[in-house]
Amino acid sequence: MSILVGYLPTPVGEAAVVAGIAEARLRGEELLVVNSVREGALVDAAAASQEDLARIRSRAAEAGIALTLLDSSHRDDLAEEILGLAIKHDVSLIVIGLRQRSQVGKFIMGSHAQRILLQADRPVLAVKAGTRG
Amino acid sequence: MKHKAKGAATETAPGPGGTAAASGAAAGVSGPQGGTDVEAVADEELTPEELAARWEEDAAPPAGPQANFWASLVTLAIGIAAMVLSVQLDLGTPAEPRPGMWPFLVSLVIAVLSVTQLVVGRRGGRDGEKFSKLSWLAAVGFATLLALVALMPLLGFEIPAVLLCFVWMKILGGESWRSSILYSLIIVAAFYAIFILGLQTTIPHLF
Amino acid sequence: MDSLQPVLDGFGVVLDPTNLLYCLIGVVIGMLIGVLPGLGPAATIAILLPLTYGVEPVTAIIMLAGIFYGAQYGGTITSVLLRLPGEASSVVTVFDGYVMAKQGRAGTALGIAAIGSFIGGTVSIIGLTFLAPVVAGFALDFGPPEYTALALLGILLVATISGGSKIKALIAAAFGLLLATTGRDIFTGAERFTFGNLGMADGIDFVPIAMGLFGVGEILYNLEERHRAAAVPVKVANVWPSRADLKQSTGAIGRGSVLGFFLGILPGGGATISSMAAYAVEKKRAKDPSRFGRGAVEGVAGPETANNAAATSSFIPLLTLGIPANATMAIIFGALLIQGVTPGPQLIANDPELFWGVVNSMYIGNILLLIMAIPLVGVFVRILRVRGAILAPITALITLLGSYTIRNSMFDVLLVVIFGAVGYLMKKFGFEPGPLVLAFVLGSLLESNLRRSLLVLGGDVGGFFTRPISATLLVIFVVVALWPMVKAAFDRRKSSRHETSDNQEVKENA
Known part of the structure; x- marks a missing residue:
């Protein structure tokens, strides 16, 4: 069994990874980290650099977790991508980062996290930035 | 990767010759929807040959012998048709060339080259895609462009342009409903400001 | 060259505020589309042709030229920071430039590319300044037969040196010649291939063809974009190359300038071939070739210098002989024709302000490039974040609405769309659109010169071969045309000889 973490190179994403590692240790499961990049542009702020990925690998190694980095991209729907991966790998838990947003902000701009929370068929752990692991 | 596409319009890059196998690196090429998941690879150490080979892999497959056959047939037909029409325009003689002479020569060249291409390219080649x-995306794009041309005289450019932007972003580009509608309106508004208010051109417009 | 006066007057033209502004606009747009995937300088120049209607010829060409050599540098940015060449002429820069960036030397790579581009461009302009009047003076003695042979050779070279199927490129060129015959025949007034359509009576206009084939065609082609993974661009930390880097690159820059200058003059040559040749030369000359592909600064300096030098020198055949050296030059040729300027040997004499204005603008343009190169990188990287799905309809609308403004004619817009489809299909089936446009712009001039030649020679085609210049050109034409077949025959004989000797070996060892 494994845990899926949706990663972005932001404080929220880092917090998700930290939480994911902690959960993996608790449950004794494998960790899957996915950084899904949006197709269509050459540059994407959400894309993780090699340094980011290296940092994640070393953290996982320190904690003694088995880690797999998933390489993926999506056209428009990040939520669907993550949920699809969760089903495909039959994970026991999804870990995502949650940004602080007002209710109005969420309405206008939408939220991938919200859709994942509402549509997931398995437990979801939503983590805020700055949370201790 | 389509980086070669740009160069092809002006000068094509003679394909980087390279070794066929890309060592070690697992290429993650995914389809139009969703992604495949492959181990994130440390592919920083690809040599030029491997890089060129990777680009070659990622490039579209060549058009193939059937495409070559039909394309050559079409150009042959055009060449022959033009030859016939040119003869009707009167060829004249080398000393006194008439309007039909030059088109005839040119269409003869087209016809001969088409036959040559039919033969030479019968096993396909590395050209085309x-x-x-x-x-289908390109076909839909073309259809929307035609629709714009048809509707512009009737409705002005604003509405057809908004529809075109929306179709291109939502259907061809996979953007979300929200983004597509929002950006379409903003873009056409900007065009209105620039073309109608700013440059004062006489493009048919409704508002 | 009688005096330096016209050259100096040219600077006066350039320093005119409008011209300076258009030079700046051209260089910035050029860099931008060099960075952005999907549109190249030819397509952009085609799309912006309607802009040239409202300004002076000099101003228009200054801007279009700026787009052309600006794009050579723009493509370098994505090569170095993202390992993706933005232009075909920046492909080789990826090999060492990206590695340098990964080593933390992105600024060095970009800086050397900018400096090399500047020097290469400047050397090329100086070469142009001295060579162009000589060539033009020589060509003033050309009669119709010489011009006919030259135009034919030019078309053949451009069609055959491009990659891909040469026969298909020639078919495309011939088709361009055919399209040029539509409309009224200048000599006799007869209507050709108009099919009774009034819109076709004056022939097909150049601008819709160029905008359609290159502009819309490219846009439709890019709609079919396959999966493209976004990457994280390498951060540009250090700003400028060190003195040691500069010293190491001087040789490469010098060689690149000369190589690019000469390869750019050749029709069909150009920036792409120059950059590849420069890379090969540097690698061969290096005392330690294994450095290449691992961050050798010469691997960036040489090609980048060469491609800018070539982009500049490719103006020479256009401005002195009236023969475009590549598709982009063909479009600029068309732009000049729209303005009522016929490029050719008489251009320097008849319109020195235009000629020297354009040439000298390239100095200014190269300086602007050098100044803006590094500071604008951050802006361009941010612009790269805009998704293609949003850029595509914008460029489509610019093209279509722009094409309407030429003659306030929906028919033009329709032509643009139709030729867009033609351009797309041509690409898919392996026909180059470049030779078509090139042959199209040269078509009517070629035909009128051919007919005039026949009248002058009294119908005696052999007369082409008695005149020394046209004879030489036609012989070269025949050689270039037949070369592929000769080569193929040679290769077949060689391989069959190998087979028989292999068979003999097998028999002996059996």
Whole structure:
């Protein structure tokens, strides 16, 4: 069994990874980290650099977790991508980062996290930035 | 990767010759929807040959012998038709060339080269690209452009342009409903400001 | 060259505020589309042709030229920071430039590319300044037969040196010649291939063809974009190359300038071939070739210098002989024709302000490039974040609405769309659109010169071969045309000889 973490190179994403590692240790499961990049542009702020990925690998190694980095991209729907991966790998838990947003902000701009929370068929752990692991 | 596409319009890059196998690196090429998951690879150490080979892999497959056959047939038909029409325009003699002479020579060249290409390219080659499922996107794009041309005299450019932007972003580009509608309106508003208010051109407009 | 006066007057033209502004606009747009995937300088120049209607010829060409050599540098940015060449002429820069960036030397790579581009461009302009009047003076003695042979050779070279199927490129060129015959025949007034359509009576206009084939065609082609993974661009930390880097690159820059200058003059040559040749030369000359592909600064300096030098020198055949050296030059040729300027040997004499204005603008343009190169990188990287799905309809609308403004004619817009489809299909089936446009712009001039030649020679085609210049050109034409077949025959004989000797070996060892 494994845990899926949706990663972005932001404080929220880092917090998700930290939480994911902690959960993996608790449950004794494998960790899957996915950084899904949006197709269509050459540059994407959400894309993780090699340094980011290296940092994640070393953290996982320190904690003694088995880690797999998933390489993926999506056209428009990040939520669907993550949920699809969760089903495909039959994970026991999804870990995502949650940004602080007002209710109005969420309405206008939408939220991938919200859709994942509402549509997931398995437990979801939503983590805020700055949370201790 | 389509980086070669740009160069092809002006000067094509003679394909980087390279070794066929890309060592070690697992290439993650995914389809139009969703992604495949492959181990994130440390592919920083690809040598130029491997890089060129990777680009070659990622490039579209060549058009193939059937495409060559039909294309050559079409150009042959055009060449022959033009030859016939040119003869009707009166060829004249080398000393006194008439309007039909030059078109006749040119269309003769087209016809002869088409036959040559039919033979030479019968086993396909490395040129062209096969049509894929994604080619429908180009067809839809073309159709919307025609629709714009048809509707512009009737409705002005604003509404057809908004529709075109929306279709291109939502259907061809996979953007969300929200983004597509929002950006379409903003873009056409900007065009209105620039073309109608700013440059004062006489493009047919409704508002 | 009688005096330096016209050259100096040219600077006066350039320093005119409008011209300076258009030079700046051209260089910035050029860099931008060099960075952005999907549109190249030819397509952009085609799309912006309607802009040239409202300004002076000099101003228009200054801007279009700026787009052309600006794009050579723009493509370098994505090569170095993202390992993706933005232009075909920046492909080789990826090999060492990206590695340098990964080593933390992105600024060095970009800086050397900018400096090399500047020097290469400047050397090329100086070469142009001295060579162009000589060539033009020589060509003033050309009669119709010489011009006919030259135009034919030019078309053949451009069609055959491009990659891909040469026969298909020639078919495309011939088709361009055919399209040029539509409309009224200048000599006799007869209507050709108009099919009774009034819109076709004056022939097909150049601008819709160029905008359609290159502009819309490219846009439709890019709609079919396959999966493209976004990457994280390498951060540009250090700003400028060190003195040691500069010293190491001087040789490469010098060689690149000369190589690019000469390869750019050749029709069909150009920036792409120059950059590849420069890379090969540097690698061969290096005392330690294994450095290449691992961050050798010469691997960036040489090609980048060469491609800018070539982009500049490719103006020479256009401005002195009236023969475009590549598709982009063909479009600029068309732009000049729209303005009522016929490029050719008489251009320097008849319109020195235009000629020297354009040439000298390239100095200014190269300086602007050098100044803006590094500071604008951050802006361009941010612009790269805009998704293609949003850029595509914008460029489509610019093209279509722009094409309407030429003659306030929906028919033009329709032509643009139709030729867009033609351009797309041509690409898919392996026909180059470049030779078509090139042959199209040269078509009517070629035909009128051919007919005039026949009248002058009294119908005696052999007369082409008695005149020394046209004879030489036609012989070269025949050699270039037949070369592929000769080569193929040679290769077949060689391989069959190998087979028989292999068979003999097998028999002996059996």
